[in-house]
Amino acid sequence: MSVVTLTMNGRLISARQGESLLQAAREHGIEIPTLCHLDGLEPLGGCRLCLVEVRGSPRPLPACLTQASEGLVVETDTAALVEYRRMIVELLLAERAHTCSVCVRNGRCELQAMAARLGVDHVRFEYRYRLLPLDASHERFTLDHNRCILCRRCVRVCDAVEGAHTWDVCFRGINGRVVSDLDRPWGESTSCTGCGKCVHLCPTGALSRTVDVGDEAARERASLLRILERRAGIREEGA
Amino acid sequence: MQEHRETAPLTGDPKMLLVDRAMQRVQCRPDALIEVLHTAQEAFGYLSRELLAHVAAVLGIPESGVYGVATFYHFFTLQPPSEHSCVVCIGTVCHVKGGGELKDALEKRFGVREGDTGCDGRLYLGTARCLGMCSLAPVMVLDDLVYGRESPAGSVEKVGRALEVRSDRNGAGRTGRSGG
Numbered sequence: 392m393s394v395v396t397l398t399m400n401g402r403l404i405s406a407r408q409g410e411s412l413l414q415a416a417r418e419h420g421i422e423i424p425t426l427c428h429l430d431g432l433e434p435l436g437g438c439r440l441c442l443v444e445v446r447g448s449p450r451p452l453p454a455c456l457t458q459a460s461e462g463l464v465v466e467t468d469t470a471a472l473v474e475y476r477r478m479i480v481e482l483l484l485a486e487r488a489h490t491c492s493v494c495v496r497n498g499r500c501e502l503q504a505m506a507a508r509l510g511v512d513h514v515r516f517e518y519r520y521r522l523l524p525l526d527a528s529h530e531r532f533t534l535d536h537n538r539c540i541l542c543r544r545c546v547r548v549c550d551a552v553e554g555a556h557t558w559d560v561c562f563r564g565i566n567g568r569v570v571s572d573l574d575r576p577w578g579e580s581t582s583c584t585g586c587g588k589c590v591h592l593c594p595t596g597a598l599s600r601t602v603d604v605g606d607e608a609a610r611e612r613a614s615l616l617r618i619l620e621r622r623a624g625i626r627e628e629g630a
Numbered sequence: 631m632q633e634h635r636e637t638a639p640l641t642g643d644p645k646m647l648l649v650d651r652a653m654q655r656v657q658c659r660p661d662a663l664i665e666v667l668h669t670a671q672e673a674f675g676y677l678s679r680e681l682l683a684h685v686a687a688v689l690g691i692p693e694s695g696v697y698g699v700a701t702f703y704h705f706f707t708l709q710p711p712s713e714h715s716c717v718v719c720i721g722t723v724c725h726v727k728g729g730g731e732l733k734d735a736l737e738k739r740f741g742v743r744e745g746d747t748g749c750d751g752r753l754y755l756g757t758a759r760c761l762g763m764c765s766l767a768p769v770m771v772l773d774d775l776v777y778g779r780e781s782p783a784g785s786v787e788k789v790g791r792a793l794e795v796r797s798d799r800n801g802a803g804r805t806g807r808s809g810g
Contacts, residue, residue, distance in 0.1 A: 550692070559694035561701040570701075572693040573679050573686075582692065 397463040406459035413441055413454040416467060423467050424476060424508065426483075426501055426594050427542035428455045433551060437543055440476050440505070443467045451475065477509045485516040486565060487523070488537040494596040495535075501594035502540060519565060528578030531601055532590050536568050539597035545569060545589030557583040569597075645673040649681070653688050660689045663699055667706060675711045712747045712754040714792050718785075719769040721760030727767040728782070733757060735782035736789060752793060 393408045399421055406415035411434060416423050427438040434455040442451035446464035451472065454465075466472070483489075483502065491497045523536035541560060546569065550556040557580050561570040571580040590598045652669035656662035666689065670681055677700050686696040700706045716736065720729040733744060733755070742748025742755045763769050766778025770785050772792055777785070 556692035557694060559692065559698040561694075561698045563702050570694050570697055573682055573697045582694075 395459055395461040395463075397459055397461070397465060399465045400467055408459070410459050411455055412443060412445075412452075412457045412459055412463075412465060415459045416454065421467055423454050424505060425455060426505060426540060427544060429544060429592065432544065432547045435543055435547065437541070439479055442472060442475055444469055444472060473509070477511055478515075480506050480509055480511050481514045481516055483540050484511070484514050485518050486520060487539060488520045489595070490537075494538060495599045495602070496538070496596035500596060503595075523568070526577050527601060528576035529583070529585070529601070530578060531585065532577065532587065533599050533601045534569070534571075534577055535597055535599070537597075538595045539569060540595055541567055541569070542594055543569075544592040544594065545598060548588045548592050553584060553586050553588050555582045555584050555586075558589060646684075648673045649685070650688075653685070658689055660691045663689060663691060663696065664703075667696075667700060671706055676707045676709060678708075678710075709747065710751070713752040714773055714789070715754040715756065716773075716785075716789055717756040717758050717761075717771040719759070719761045719763075719767070719771075720757045721764070723764040724760070724768040729757075729768040731782050732768055732770055732780055732785045735786050739786045740789065740793075749793060753789065 394405050395408050396403060396405050397415070398404070399412075399416060399419065402419070402421075404415060404419045404421075406412075406418070413423055413425065413428060413434075414430075423441045423443065425438060425441040427435050428441065436453040436456040439453060441454040443454045443457070444466040445452050445457065454467070480502070484506065489502065491500070491503055494500065497503070520537070525536070526534040543560065546556075546558040546560060549558045557571050558569050560567055561574065562568060571577045572582055575581075577583065587600070590600060593599070649666065649670045652666050653662075656665060663685070666685055667677065670685060671677055674681060682696050682700060683693060685691075686693045689696075700708060718724075718729055718733045718736065720733065736755055737743060740749050740753055740755070742753055744755055744757050747754045758771075761769055761771065761776075763776065763778065766776070768778075768780055770777045770780045770788075772788055777788060780788075
């Protein structure tokens with residue numbers, strides 16, 4: 392396997408021929424943000440957050456889909472790129488009802504973390520979202536279109552790893568959404584194996600394990616009962 | 631996938647023969663999907679779920695993949711065509727001459743939204759931006775017949791009359807949607 396040398400952010404780094412710029416950067420401790428890429432899934436270039444500037448290219452290129460080659464001069468963190476990335480996250484936020492406070496993934500969400508990392512504290516664009524349906528027909532999982540960023544991780548893992556290809560994306564533009572089979576409710580899908588791989592890889596709260604409220608109550612009650620016990624003690628003392 | 635290819639829930643329908651023949655002609659290659667969907671839509675006027683499922687099974691493509699393609703392209707329609715189609719021109723001249731009022735009157739009277747089908751699926755109401763008949767403005771096209779210098783009351787009456795007659799002219803005239 393031949394090795395190439397390229398310049399990234401002013402540093403000379405080596406990479407294997409055919410490796411993506413994203414991989415090469417990661418191997419040298421240079422972090423390029425992305426929301427759709429995962430090693431082992433087919434690179435998609437969907438989220439556009441990994442855009443980098445390559446000398447000689449009139450436009451930024453997605454690092455996950457651009458191959459490292461000899462003599463490339465790459466910048467991953469210019470002011471313009473940071474601005475693009477911020478804009479992309481803002482557009483994602485404007486497109487769906489990403490209401491973190493009532494989201495199952497609040498605090499563990501990749502979109503939320505990315506927004507925080509890029510310093511997105513407001514959205515400059517008009518919110519364009521409509522309230523979309525929630526599919527809770529599956530016995531163990533829930534799909535909430537309102538949180539989906541169409542990264543297609545679920546589509547790719549279901550196709551390439553599970554081999555079921557239950558998911559795909561239908562319609563386009565702002566109307567685009569993931570769909571199971573011929574737009575059947577997830578619970579009635581004939582191809583879904585219920586493996587949950589899509590749920591494990593979802594970067595946001597779009598795909599989640601359905602919380603069993605009964606279980607939750609039983610688990611959480613103990614700590615609350617301790618608080619109530621103390622409270623009862625205080626009220627007695629006060630009386 | 632071989633056992634999948636045997637399933638043919640819609641065989642017996644002569645229109646289905648056209649679709650099956652189109653798939654045989656391309657040796658059931660998955661990359662010929664769009665070509666096959668074109669044939670299917672020409673034969674049936676729209677793409678039903680059963681039809682999409684059949685095409686998916688024969689070509690060996692996941693159902694969600696076929697659905698994704700069928701919904702991506704505006705050419706394909708998944709709704710059965712309506713019995714009657716009414717297209718109101720709202721191009722510049724028709725707009726000035728009251729095309730919008732025609733549309734509003736029809737929407738109100740027949741409870742159908744522009745770009746949608748109403749009256750139990752019997753009437754499709756569409757708009758077009760200039761049909762190239764500005765001298766007749768405002769123009770309405772009802773079931774492929776052009777009505778010029780139309781008034782809101784007149785258009786409601788004509789569409790009402792068309793709806794009184796039950797016909798089975800399947801979905802002609804759905805094409806004037808985006809106009810010229």
